[in-house]
Amino acid sequence: MTRAQRPMRADAQRNRQRVLRTAAEVFAAEGLSVPVHEIARRAGVGTGTVSRHFPTKESLYAAVLLDRMGQLSGYADSLAAEDDLGTAFFALFGRLVREGAAHRGLAEALAGSGFDIEAAASSAGCNVSDRLRRLLSEAQDAGAVDPGVTFADIKALMAGCLAYDGPDPDRVIDVISRGLRVPG
Amino acid sequence: MTRAQRPMRADAQRNRQRVLRTAAEVFAAEGLSVPVHEIARRAGVGTGTVSRHFPTKESLYAAVLLDRMGQLSGYADSLAAEDDLGTAFFALFGRLVREGAAHRGLAEALAGSGFDIEAAASSAGCNVSDRLRRLLSEAQDAGAVDPGVTFADIKALMAGCLAYDGPDPDRVIDVISRGLRVPG
DNA sequence: GTTCAACCGGGATGACGATCCCGATTATTC
DNA sequence: GAATAATCGGGATCGTCATCCCGGTTGAAC
Numbered sequence: 001m002t003r004a005q006r007p008m009r010a011d012a013q014r015n016r017q018r019v020l021r022t023a024a025e026v027f028a029a030e031g032l033s034v035p036v037h038e039i040a041r042r043a044g045v046g047t048g049t050v051s052r053h054f055p056t057k058e059s060l061y062a063a064v065l066l067d068r069m070g071q072l073s074g075y076a077d078s079l080a081a082e083d084d085l086g087t088a089f090f091a092l093f094g095r096l097v098r099e100g101a102a103h104r105g106l107a108e109a110l111a112g113s114g115f116d117i118e119a120a121a122s123s124a125g126c127n128v129s130d131r132l133r134r135l136l137s138e139a140q141d142a143g144a145v146d147p148g149v150t151f152a153d154i155k156a157l158m159a160g161c162l163a164y165d166g167p168d169p170d171r172v173i174d175v176i177s178r179g180l181r182v183p184g
Numbered sequence: 185m186t187r188a189q190r191p192m193r194a195d196a197q198r199n200r201q202r203v204l205r206t207a208a209e210v211f212a213a214e215g216l217s218v219p220v221h222e223i224a225r226r227a228g229v230g231t232g233t234v235s236r237h238f239p240t241k242e243s244l245y246a247a248v249l250l251d252r253m254g255q256l257s258g259y260a261d262s263l264a265a266e267d268d269l270g271t272a273f274f275a276l277f278g279r280l281v282r283e284g285a286a287h288r289g290l291a292e293a294l295a296g297s298g299f300d301i302e303a304a305a306s307s308a309g310c311n312v313s314d315r316l317r318r319l320l321s322e323a324q325d326a327g328a329v330d331p332g333v334t335f336a337d338i339k340a341l342m343a344g345c346l347a348y349d350g351p352d353p354d355r356v357i358d359v360i361s362r363g364l365r366v367p368g
Numbered sequence: 369g370t371t372c373a374a375c376c377g378g379g380a381t382g383a384c385g386a387t388c389c390c391g392a393t394t395a396t397t398c
Numbered sequence: 399g400a401a402t403a404a405t406c407g408g409g410a411t412c413g414t415c416a417t418c419c420c421g422g423t424t425g426a427a428c
Contacts, residue, residue: 009395009404031296035385037408046407051387112215153355171337179363193374193425219415221378230377235417 016053019043024064032061032105058113065106065117066124072099073126079135086144089135094173096132096158129155146182154180200237203227208248216245216289242297246304249290253305253312256283260315270328273319278357280316280342313339330366338364 008016022043026034036057040047054060075095082088110117118129136154139145157176192200206227210218220241224231238244259279266272294301305311320338323329341360 006396011395012405015406036387037385040408047387047409048389048407049405052405055387057386149359150355153359157356157359171334172341175333175337175341175363176360177363178367179359179361183362195425196375199376220417221415224378231379231417232377232419233375236375239417241416 012053015043015045015049019045019050019053019060020063020067023060024068027061027064027106028103032109036060058110058115061106061109062115062120065103065110066120066126068099068103069121069128070124070126072096072128073131076128076131084144085135085139085142089132089139089145090177092132092135093154093158093177094170096128097173143182145180149180196237199227199229199233203229203234203237203244204247204251207244208252211245211248211290212287216293220244242294242299245290245293246299249287249294249301250304250308252283252287254308256280256312257305257309257315260312263319268328269319269322269326273316273323273329274361276316276319277338277342277361278354280312281357327366329364333364 007013019039023039026039026042036050037047039060040050043050050060054063072095076092079088079092082091107117118127121127122130132154133151136145136149136151140147140149157180191197203223207223210223210226220234221231223244224234227234234244238247256279260276263272263276266275291301302311302313306314316338317335320329320333320335324331324333341364
């Protein structure tokens with residue numbers, strides 16, 4: 001147990017954020033194979049700076065992904081105030097799909113290297129997965145979602161949707177949402 | 185205009201097939217980043233043999249993808265005999281999703297390098313896309329599919345489904361199929 | 369059975385990119 | 399404002415891989 005380390009120097013913190021944001025944009029726009037060197041260039045820092053904050057490229061992937069999950073977690077919290085549970089569920093589902101499209105590759109790359117995303121996320125205090133699970137069962141109790149649908153189905157559908165990165169994601173989400181509602 | 189070239193030597197043809205099949209399996213199982221060297225090793229040939237048949241790795245991607253599209257095209261043909269147009273449509277849709285999961289990455293990689301998959305496929309005489317489009321409109325005329333759904337929606341849904349590579353693809357396909365049917 | 373062009377294996381080559389390192393710089397503390 | 403420890407930039411290093419090449423081999427034709 002070492003003493004609580006002193007806070008990061010201001011410029012270091014700034015650079016870290018800058019790299020993280022740049023990386024998120026660049027990965028989303030051009031894929032994960034963009035060289036670290038290029039991310040450093042666009043962020044306006046040296047490659048050494050990137051390396052220091054994120055010792056491997058993989059750790060940069062993880063940081064970008066966790067950062068995004070934190071944001072989504074905030075959105076999930078904001079839905080707690082929603083009265084209509086069906087609306088809340090479909091809102092979160094839709095948002096996850098829309099926002100997640102760009103990050104599917106990240107999740108794949110990390111999973112492929114034995115990085116446990118869910119564990120890391122929940123230890124970071126943002127378990128989007130649990131919130132969605134709870135919303136699903138509440139929405140089912142409220143009669144807004146087909147009770148035959150399982151959480152695994154939802155995850156699978158999302159995994160699918162996350163890949164879609166074309167125009168009109170709303171139409172896709174609509175069709176799927178329709179499939180999830182109570183039949184009849 | 186050169187004279188029609190003489191047929192490939194028997195061993196060359198055999199090796200080409202062997203590489204193509206091995207590549208399809210390996211890509212599906214371990215992703216596109218597997219080294220060409222490794223594919224050659226598993227196929228039991230030298231790297232030079234792979235290079236000769238497929239001068240670049242990208243051309244290997246294309247060959248694997250077109251090969252698979254040819255097979256799917258054959259399946260689409262076999263559905264021509266089906267009486268129930270709704271059944272035929274959902275059969276092709278489901279099959280495309282199930283079989284396609286492993287090949288999404290291929291399509292992405294090629295699209296990213298300006299390779300026109302649809303054009304290549306149709307010039308190879310196997311336009312799965314057109315067949316699906318026709319089946320959709322026939323199934324809609326027959327009252328089996330919601331007439332409000334467009335072909336673009338279908339392509340989008342497929343793009344999404346293609347990403348899903350987990351257990352129970354059938355449940356996912358069921359939910360989506362339910363969303364596509366005529367509203368009750 | 370002989371000839372020859374096509375084909376084979378796998379090592380050599382070169383490019384690219386992640387990571388490490390170190391002298392220069394700058395934020396923080398007193 | 400001086401001291402110092404954290405940070406910075408970007409070049410050096412090392413591996414990995416796609417691609418090329420060439421001496422040896424084999425199928426095909428006569």
